[in-house]
Amino acid sequence: MTESYPSPAAAPSRRTTLRAAGGGTLLLGLGLAGCRSAVSGSESAEKAGAAKPRRGGTVSVAINSDFTPSLLFAQSSQSLQHRLVYNTLTRYDEELTPQPELATSWHYAKDGRSITLELRSGVTFHDGRPFTADDVIFAVKNLQNPARAAQLRATAGVITGFEKQGDHRLVLKLAHRVNNLFDLFEFMIITDRNSVEEALKGTRLNGTGPFRLTKWSPGSSLSFTRNDAYWQQGRPYLDAVEFRVIPQADALVSSLRTGQSQLTFQVPGRNLAVVKSSPGLTVTEYDTGGGAQYLGVNTTVAPLDDRTVRQALAHAVDRERILKQTLGGYGLASAAPWPKSSPAFTEAGRTHYAHDPAKARELLRSAGHTRLDLPLLHLNLPGDTAVAESLQYDLKQVGVHVTLQPTDPATAQKDLISQKMPALWTMSHGFAQVQPSTLAVSAYPFNEAKNTSKYRSAKYTRVVREAWTSPATGAAVNTLHREISDILLDEAFIIDLVIRGNVQVTAKDLHGVTLNKFAYLNLDNAYLAA
Structure with missing residues (x-):
């Protein structure tokens, strides 16, 4: 039945x-x-x-990778x-x-x-x-x-x-x-079963969506044209969409201010004030917490195999400063991964690790350390580099000296998946914006069965699996969510810094832009005003 x-x-x-x-x-x-x-x-x-x-027109989207x-x-x-x-x-x-x-x-x-x-x-x-x-x-x-x-x-x-x-x-x-x-x-995504291998090479993307990929120029651009046979009658309005790869922050901002680009989600936080003051642009924050900046820790690298050392790092970080100075004030400083929209969110979890350099040094001393020298991998993009430099400064204040290791986004993602990260790394994660159990059974940094930090715990696995499969509702299932949060905070194998939804910058004549919960761009209803 x-x-x-x-x-x-x-x-x-x-x-x-x-x-x-x-x-x-x-x-x-x-x-x-x-x-x-x-x-x-x-x-x-x-x-x-x-x-x-x-109907009509072409929108240019600036992307940084x-x-x-x-x-x-x-x-x-x-x-x-x-x-x-x-x-x-x-x-x-x-x-x-x-x-x-x-x-x-x-x-x-x-x-x-x-x-x-x-x-x-x-x-x-x-x-x-x-x-x-x-x-x-x-x-x-x-x-x-x-x-x-x-x-x-x-x-x-x-x-x-x-x-x-x-x-x-x-x-x-x-x-x-x-x-x-x-x-x-x-x-x-619903892909064509007959051409999936071509899709994985980027030579043919055959979908049912509103636009067709007509050209990919690696390192430069992607061109899309309207699918006139789209199942949603009368959509899309736009004739075409162009993605332009602009890795340099100043050049990306310039492309927006001069009208060469009408849309982006990748203006670094330090540049958002400049963009916001531009009369032809609108800055809008997605407040559903679709992403979060974090410090990852490889728990198999000594002395990071010691939970006390990891907790010291969590106390060393000044999250509010990173939010204000590095991310332009957009987001929520938080030691836990959950946005306020999540049923797993608690204020106690968000503030669990206050910025406390004295306590960080005390914890390090109790673990037998006064100085550590460690690598810190980060994406070689302006916003990510700024976060890494902030972490480098904070950690140095407690005797942890990190050497920055920049890398490109594609390599970093592949290393994340294959668990090849060094002692420390900083990136952003998603999956906390949907069903809470999804984070711990899906996101590479948090996956209970196989995560990038190489952290394993029978208790963590039990709680995550119970939350994932539980028929419980309301307070009962939220108790399981709190247990997951408690483990994440206590073990500190992933140290969350700032919960941040996507920050969208659009030209004022562009309307109807949305993202889904996994940051897929939806332009079905987008149009350019006359």
């Missing part, structure tokens, strides 16, 4: 969809009304009273273009309630061990091939492949069976109940 949920014609109620997310389990917790996604103009043009959207095809199925800073070419099964709204995309409705079995998806008909890939249930089956199996390095592979792996009921109805059978299936559905 099954429970039925929203039809394509009706948006699901908040209560209904929370139940739909896991056979009665809580998807993301209640009390999220303050959580919103930024939109250029805050809402659609019709709601905001702006001019009626017009190039597309990396080999990371197509892993969420990273190179994922921005995913939603231009590919659709997902569902998408979250501002309250993190799943809404239809290629899946128009769904219903869970009472025991939470299967879910039936009604799939959108009349959808075609860019080459004209119809979208069917076989494409969803391929997408799931593709993410189950370890070679794809997909962060949500564990969740995809819970799907153990497929029952097609025609071309547009599919039953997914689950090994056990999980409460983050809709995180998978928003993360999982």
Whole structure:
């Protein structure tokens, strides 16, 4: 027996969809009304009273690092273009309630061990091939492949069976109940099963999305043109989208101020004040905490195998200074990974490690150290370099001398996945903005089974697995979230610094820009005002 949920014609109620997310389990917790996604103009043009959207025009998007095809199925800073070419099964709204995309409705079995998806008909890939249930089956199996390095592979792996009921109805059978299936559905891009190897080389991206990739010039640009056969009638409005790779911060800012670029999410914090003062630009922060800057620690490198030393590092960092001086004041200084929109967030967790150099030195002395010399890897991008330099200064004040090791984003992501990081590194992580258990079963820095820090704990695994599979709701499941937080804070194998949503800079004549919860750019409704 099954429970039925929203039809394509009706948006699901908040209560209904929370139940739909896991056979009665809580998807993301209640009390999220303050959580919103930024939109250029805050809402659609019709709601905001702006001019009626017009068709045509090209938008230039400034990015600071190039597309990396080999990371197509892993969420990273190179994922921005995913939603231009590919659709997902569902998408979250501002309250993190799943809404239809290629899946128009769904219903869970009472025991939470299967879910039936009604799939959108009349959808075609860019080459004209119809979208069917076989494409969803391929997408799931593709993410189950370890070679794809997909962060949500564990969740995809819970799907153990497929029952097609025609071309547009599919039953997914689950090994056990999980409460983050809709995180998978928003993360999982639906790619063409016949050309996936070409996609991984960047030679052919064949999706069902609003734009077609027409040219990739490695290190320089990506060009997209409108998909005139897109399933959403009348969309997209734009004729074309150009991604321009501009790694230098000053050049990126200049391209915005001179109108050469109309959109970016990659202005370094130190440059945001300049951009904000520019009359033709708008700065908007996504306050759902889709990312966080952190200090990673390799727990197999002595003396970082000592928890006391790791805790000393956590106390040494001045998070508020990093937020204000390095990130332009956008974000939330926090020792825990959770944004305020998450049911796992607590103020006690956020402030657990106050900036206390004296305590940091005391902890180091108690562990038998007065001076340490360690490497610190960071991305060779202006914003990331600034964070690394701030960490270098703070750690030096307590006797920890770090040598900066810059590297490019693609290499860093591959090393992160393969656990090849040095003693210390600083990067940003995602996955705390959705179902809390997703962070600890999916994100490479936190994965309970295999994380970049090489930290393992039977207790951590038990708590994470219980939270991931629990049918509990409300206070009961939040108790498990607190246990996860307590372990993360006490063990300090990942030291969170600042929770930060994406900061969007747009030209004032560009409207309708959104991101999904995994920072895939959605330009379905974007348009340039006359």
